[in-house]
Amino acid sequence: MSEFRPWPPGSLTGAQYLALTMSGFMAMGLFEFPADLAQVAGRAALVSLLISIALTVGGAAALLALARRFPGRTVIEYAPMILGRWPGRAVIAALLLLHLFITGVATESFTRAVNNVVLPQTPAAAVALIYLATAVFLSWIGLVPLGSTCQVAFPAAWSIMMLVTLIAVRRVQGLHLLPSLVPGWGAVAQGVLRVYYPFMTCKVLYLLPGFIANRRRLNLALWAVGVNSATFLAQFLVTAGILGVDTLHVLTRPTAFMMRIVRFPGFLVEHVGYVVAISFTIFNCLFAAIQIWAISLLTAGLLNLPRDRYRLFIGPVAAAAFALGLAYEDEAQLSIQFTRIISPAGLVTGVLLPAVLYLVARLRGFKPPPATARQQEKPP
């Protein structure tokens, strides 16, 4: 590689790394995916979901194996080392564009959800601006403070959502959860191909492991993948268990809908919808902040600039996300972006590309540095 300047080892603690991975993973279509999955795979939806989880764990394991072979480095450095200069740069450029596209779609998705559920008269541009401004500030403060923020904000927001999910379990009808392969394996495959988008954001593992201070904590990311996959699985099981797969696909946001019908009689607040709205906002802001950070970092890497110069690109990236986010005319058009573009692209970049990079790295003889060399590494 080496026209890229060597970047100093990172300085994230294990907890910050874990919180950042979880925050970067959550929020993408969390409220929408049960509906799309039910529509595409029907009663085989649960089978598709389990296959998606297995693929995600495989993709994440491959990315972590790469991180172990290239300690202190991110995809920006190791992709050109493994594939050669121009193919490596093409990978970085593809990841950059995909991240940017996702951020635009996530902005639009958040704006539509806020407009539809609570603020119908507020202009979409105002909602998108507040959302992106919060995310810009969070990414501007730097990865370590962002990690510390995620350490507090993510568990708080996640606990609220899971508490509601747990309370909703009492309305689940076990009968509705019986999977069936009557729709056929074609439907199962379609379910994976079209509704992989909740899992694709494990792409943060192309970048985050390069910043961790203690490399023995790298595998914490697998816990993050496990927790987030379990969250998605729980959301699907509860929504499908209460409403039935056949009802799911006529709803826009089944998870949000489920949270509107859960009641806490005489406890906290009668309807938890507004409490969950706060969690939803926090998830989305953290997610957008990590996305903006990742895009800015990839841009700096592509231009061969040091890591800390990523801040130069935060403004333009946010402006591009804002423009992309307001480009869709309606929710139906937005939904197509998730199922037709983001999901297949997510499978390629989240599963196929890590596998290819890992295999080529092995074939080209890249090995993890010996333990003594690892011990000599000192964080800045």
Added chain:
Amino acid sequence: MTPGPRAPGRSLLALLLLALAPLWLSGCWDNVDVRDRAFVLGLGVDLTPEGRVEVTAQMPRPEPGSVSVGTHGSVLALSAAGTDPISALHNLQGRVSRTFLLGHIKAVVLGEPAAREPVVVEHVVDQVLRHPQVDPGAFVMVANGCRASDVMNRGSAEGTASALFAGSALEKGLLGLNVPQSEVWQFLRALQTPGWEPVAIGIRCRPDSLEIADAAVFKRYRMVGWLGPRETRGMLWLMGEGEGSVVEVPSPHGLGLVLINQVTARFRLEPGDPPAARAQVSVSGQLLHKPERLVTITHRDLVALNSLLARRIQLEARLALEKLQGVFGADSIGLGRRFYFTSPYFWRGVNWEREYPRLRVEIVVSAEAGRKGSLR
């Protein structure tokens, strides 16, 4: 390991910003002062003689002494007609100075003629669930023997507004109501799930009050008839519901009363031609009133009483099933749904509309009213 550099000030600021983000999002555009809001508690939907949809909105009276039309206690009910429920509501908004807030709607009451008109019911379900404010947990009710606007103009015996009365009584599951749970989302779920038809709660107008009783049976979006109190309870037994019911048990020693605390219903299905099902209903409860001619209750008396209770419950369940299968052809219990989920290959080749009336259902009831209170 050396921990990374910390920037607690920036993190705190970031947390503060995150906490405030939901507040900023509320912005200025959607801000409506509470004094300018009309809190709608319930909606009544009727058909006019010309075939238009008339919506009656029940809301708290804004100020003491204000002029109101059709009042009950501290609420007023206003009506307007339109081509569909939401346009009727918009027409009504034109006559009210405050902006309707629909987030507090507890019940949507359909007049019986409106409930028998599929287009109206479809519009109600679609528009209620599509509206961002309306709670999908609002109850769907059908006015029995009166117009929905009459229900909106009345209240409970103690003077609570009808929508609040219905909402609170059903949410709290008041003892012995003996009506099915039917919130808007449950109505939609039954419509969407193969082999399941929706039901709605009946509400009767009394001279000075209202009474929640009976069940309105739907076939798709059309109401096809009523289940009386015993049939409604029979349907609940087969749904594994009916807790809080008080069952009268006639015995050779006089009338006993049993309060039902727990109900479960399990089904064993036999796909075939014709298909068959075995329903195992288990109830447990407490003796509230002993048969008069018994001095004390012995184990033998309880066994005999349980046997009579089981027979009584079986009879009610049979009554409900006969009416649903034979008269209405509506699978309100969702027996078809059970075949759909457990025997998908059988379901793929079956026409449930045709098979449901032929379905043989064996009902087996086990009852255990073991608790007899502080008296022997």
